[in-house]
Amino acid sequence: MSSLRDFSKKKKPEDYYVNLIQELERINGRLHAFNEISHDVDRGFPISVKDNICVDGMEATASSRMLKGYKPPFDATVVQKLKDAGFSVLGKTNMDEFGFGSFGINCISPARNPFDEERVAGGSSSGAAVAASIMKYHLAIAESTGGSISAPACFCGVVGFTPTYGVISRYGLIDYANSLDKIGFIARSSEDISDVFKLSVGKDGFDSTCADFKPLKKEKDRLVIINQLYERLDKGIKASFDRSVRRLSAKGFKIGYEDVNEIGYAVPAYYIVSMAEASTNLAKYTGFKYGEQLTDFSMDYNSFFSASRNVFGEEAKRKIVLGSFIRSASVRSMYYEKALKVRRLIINRLKEILDGSFIISPSMPVLAPKIEEARAFTPVQNYSMDVLTIPPNLCGFPSISLPSDYVGGLPTGMQIIGDHMEDLSILSFGKEWEKDFIYRFKYNIGEI
Amino acid sequence: MKIGLEVHVALPTRSKLFCSCSTADADQPNTNVCPTCMGLPGSKPYLNGEAVRIAKSVCIALGCVVNGSISFVRKTYFYPDLPKSYQITQIDGAIGRDGKIKLENTEIRIRRVQIEEDPAKLIREDRYSLIDFNRSGTPLVEIVTEPDIKSEKELKEFLYVLWSILYYLGVDIDKEIKTDLNISLGSNRVEVKNVTGIKNLLDAAAYEASRQASLLSRGNEPVKETRRYDERSQRTEPSREKESEEEYGYIYETDLEDYDTSKIKTGDIEADVRKTAKSIASRNGLDYDTIMQLVAFDRHSLSLLNHGLNSTAYDPSTILNVVEAGKRFRSSVNEKSFSLIAEYIKAGVQIDKEIMERIRKGLKPDYKTPDKLKIREFISKELENDPDILKRYRKNPKVIDFIVDTVSRKYGLPQKSVAEEAKKILTGEDD
Structure with a gap:
């Protein structure tokens, strides 16, 4: 049974929400899943909202000092839809600043992995994955640009679902890269996500890139592994993934291997497009309209705008500098325009495969690293962690990360990619997987 | 002399370009605003189809090729009046390109017509500035010409014709017009940015022409630079602005889907003004210039002529008088009211407010059988x-x-x- 139905059927003690919030606040002190916990919740299935998604009257900081104090006067469309359906917003979840990161460490207090608190929760939707991992009844609204749902879901042993680009309205999402950003969900089962996904889709007058969801229904029993990605896996992950593939094979799936020579260009193309877009999105933070306010008005405009940029974290600054460079007229055709072409090529090639198959891979090429290890990574090492999650994100394909194994007490994840509009099919795949693979959790806050 | 213009005019839509806020003048600053036109984090633009429709009419009237699919770009720069620190505008995916405006002896090519959003309004006080976002997001078209204008006389004529065309399409000259004026007498291009209004534009061009001429006569080449026009002194001076196209860092506005313009109906107003004027002239024995003068700056007049003269032939002086009357009273325009005005004029009746009221009611003059x-x-x-x-x-x-x-x-x-x-x-x- 989905935990949504289970929750509504169960009789809850009168002080259920008070206790839930108290317990959550206690554990949040260690795990930093939430930037803000609401005290107004007294009914409904508890959901959380990533802190780059607007909830009327609650701070939306995207975990940036730049947005400290910004309380949007409106709900994101997805939040509005779920509120209307009776869900209650329990709080705003921690993340890498503006979504820039794969480990959740680019913020003031990084979220910690419930399976090993020395380790990262994954990013950028770090708090969303932790929230789903520690609460018995919970659904987290998250967002992915290049893997920000799959990565933390994988590290925290929960299900992360990234829908087809444009089927869930982005209205109310604080942009990272507009052509890549997708609002999705993290929860404890594919079934829970499936229920909520259906409530969240639909054309929206406030986001013109949002299209009607027209599900593509194709019977598929073939799973394709891309050789060039498989070869890059480290031993432990490879062995764990092989075990999952054998399980799937035993369930009757046919396993195929395909070459995708273009796939190596996915990461650079992704970072070029996302940085170009991000650098324009970050331009609006100028320190005098909302969020962080500069107080020295004696400077001229240029100095003032330069001073306002100091509030950004290091990765945000890197994206501004690189993104602005990429956009400059003298190199635009070398990088930006080329990246858009590469993206088109990769979409076409992967669509050929997805015509009759799903694509599978591990979700992340490594186990969750220790926070200190992750902090020592170079930017290029960081970016290469997204090698498996970028292809579907770059192409706008729906993907799901399912807990697939436990290695040394840490969860690993398996990522399934479907064709555009095959969202329900990959969620069904998840439900099938969950029939005989039992997920493990360290906490069950809110258990009834 | 070589002059090229980038003319910005507001499109007469009821709501803004990317949100549903009103474009009407508000008594209070910052009242016609929403998250989108304030650029609040989390907001998104949503394209106003009516703005695209009017822009398409403008393109057709200017003889442009209308792009079947249009796209937008972000032009990034920092200024307090620009809420997102980028302006949503068009370049390659612009709505129109390769048009022309015919003048008496020459032709001015139109390079591009693009749709873009107006920034907010900065109100400068002594020691600080205030920002009014009511204007933020107002739809504009920018009309970019080739540097084909060769004299101040041609510049005047060009503006005359352009405005009469725009007026006919309902694009209102009363709203602020801003022009970037590129003018060179020598080999270097001088750009005078952000000149407001037609009079200032002509004055700025005149000042630049004489400034550059006097430099050249002394053997000095004017330098390539951006200047600004100061209304009070009626002079141009070097501007401190240094943005070049390089620094705008254009990328696609991916918050907006490509927009299909092929299905937009532009209605019968897309009839070319010059063609209309010509046909009116040939039908009624008035000369073309007279018609153009009548209709310039006044779409009501052209409309009046065009709708009033469908079947009946009037003598030229009556036509002039009817247009004159129509101009004064902004009368409702149709064949019937045209012929009524003509009848009153023939009867020697002075056209005034009360007579116009009778005309509106469809009442004929009583002179026929003067009892x-x-x-x-x-x-x-x-x-x-x-x-x-x-x-x-x-x-x-x-x-x-x-x-x-x-x-x-x-x-x-x-x-x-x-x-x-x-x-x-x-x-x-x-x-």
């Missing part, structure tokens, strides 16, 4: 209000003019008939 008794009745009624008039008339016969005027106006009667009868009454003569 003398009726006229006398009207006059007598008028005289009752002014018992001393006879005394005054004896001293000054001109007093009669006032009565005649009043009566003919009130009842739509020819002045001549009224005057005759009035004279008879006042002098005691009888038939």
Whole structure:
């Protein structure tokens, strides 16, 4: 049974929400899943909202000092839809600043992995994955640009679902890269996500890139592994993934291997497009309209705008500098325009495969690293962690990360990619997987 | 001399380009605003189809190729009036390109017509500035010409024709017009940015022409630079602005889908103004220049001519008078009202507010069978209000003019008939 139905059927003690919030606040002190916990919740299935998604009257900081104090006067469309359906917003979840990161460490207090608190929760939707991992009844609204749902879901042993680009309205999402950003969900089962996904889709007058969801229904029993990605896996992950593939094979799936020579260009193309877009999105933070306010008005405009940029974290600054460079007229055709072409090529090639198959891979090429290890990574090492999650994100394909194994007490994840509009099919795949693979959790806050 | 222009004009839509806020003037600053036109984090733009429709009409009127699919770009720069620190505008995916405007002796090519959003308004006070976002997000078209204008006279003529075309499409000159003026007498291009209004534009061009000419006459080449026009001193001066195209860092605005313009119906207003003027001229024996002068700056007049002259031929002087009257009173425009105005004019009736009111009601002048008794009745009624008039008339016969005027106006009667009868009454003569 989905935990949504289970929750509504169960009789809850009168002080259920008070206790839930108290317990959550206690554990949040260690795990930093939430930037803000609401005290107004007294009914409904508890959901959380990533802190780059607007909830009327609650701070939306995207975990940036730049947005400290910004309380949007409106709900994101997805939040509005779920509120209307009776869900209650329990709080705003921690993340890498503006979504820039794969480990959740680019913020003031990084979220910690419930399976090993020395380790990262994954990013950028770090708090969303932790929230789903520690609460018995919970659904987290998250967002992915290049893997920000799959990565933390994988590290925290929960299900992360990234829908087809444009089927869930982005209205109310604080942009990272507009052509890549997708609002999705993290929860404890594919079934829970499936229920909520259906409530969240639909054309929206406030986001013109949002299209009607027209599900593509194709019977598929073939799973394709891309050789060039498989070869890059480290031993432990490879062995764990092989075990999952054998399980799937035993369930009757046919396993195929395909070459995708273009796939190596996915990461650079992704970072070029996302940085170009991000650098324009970050331009609006100028320190005098909302969020962080500069107080020295004696400077001229240029100095003032330069001073306002100091509030950004290091990765945000890197994206501004690189993104602005990429956009400059003298190199635009070398990088930006080329990246858009590469993206088109990769979409076409992967669509050929997805015509009759799903694509599978591990979700992340490594186990969750220790926070200190992750902090020592170079930017290029960081970016290469997204090698498996970028292809579907770059192409706008729906993907799901399912807990697939436990290695040394840490969860690993398996990522399934479907064709555009095959969202329900990959969620069904998840439900099938969950029939005989039992997920493990360290906490069950809110258990009834 | 080589002059090229980038002309920005507001499109007459009821709501803004990317949100549903009103474009109407508001009494209070920052009241016609929402998260989108304030650029609040989390907001998104949503394209106003009406703005695209009007822009398409503009393109057609300017003889442009209309792109079937249009896209937008972000032009990034920092200024306090720009809420997102980028402006949503168009380049390659612009709505129109390769048009032209025909002048008397030459042709000015239009390179591009693009749709873009207006920034907010900065209100400069002594020691600080205020920002009013009511204007933020107002739809504009930017019309970019090739540097084909070769004299101040041509510049004037170009503006005259351009504005008459835009007016006909409902693009209102009363709203602020901003122009970037590129002007060079030598080999270096000088750009005068952000000139507001037509008069200032002509003045700025005149000033630059003489400034550059005087430099050249002394053997100095004017330097390539951006200048600004100062209204008070009526001079241009070097601007501190240093943005180049390089620094704008254009990328696609991926919050907006490509927009299909091929299905937009632009209606019959897309008829080319010049063609219309020409056909009016040939139909009625007026010369083309006269028609253009009549309609320039005034779409009502062209519309009046075009709709009024469908079937009937009028003599040129009547047409001029009708347009003159129509201009003054912004009358409703159709064939019937045109012919009515013409009838009143033929009858020698001075067209004024009351007559226009009669015309609006479809009332014809009463002159056809000037019932003398009726006229006398009207006059007598008028005289009752002014018992001393006879005394005054004896001293000054001109007093009669006032009565005649009043009566003919009130009842739509020819002045001549009224005057005759009035004279008879006042002098005691009888038939």
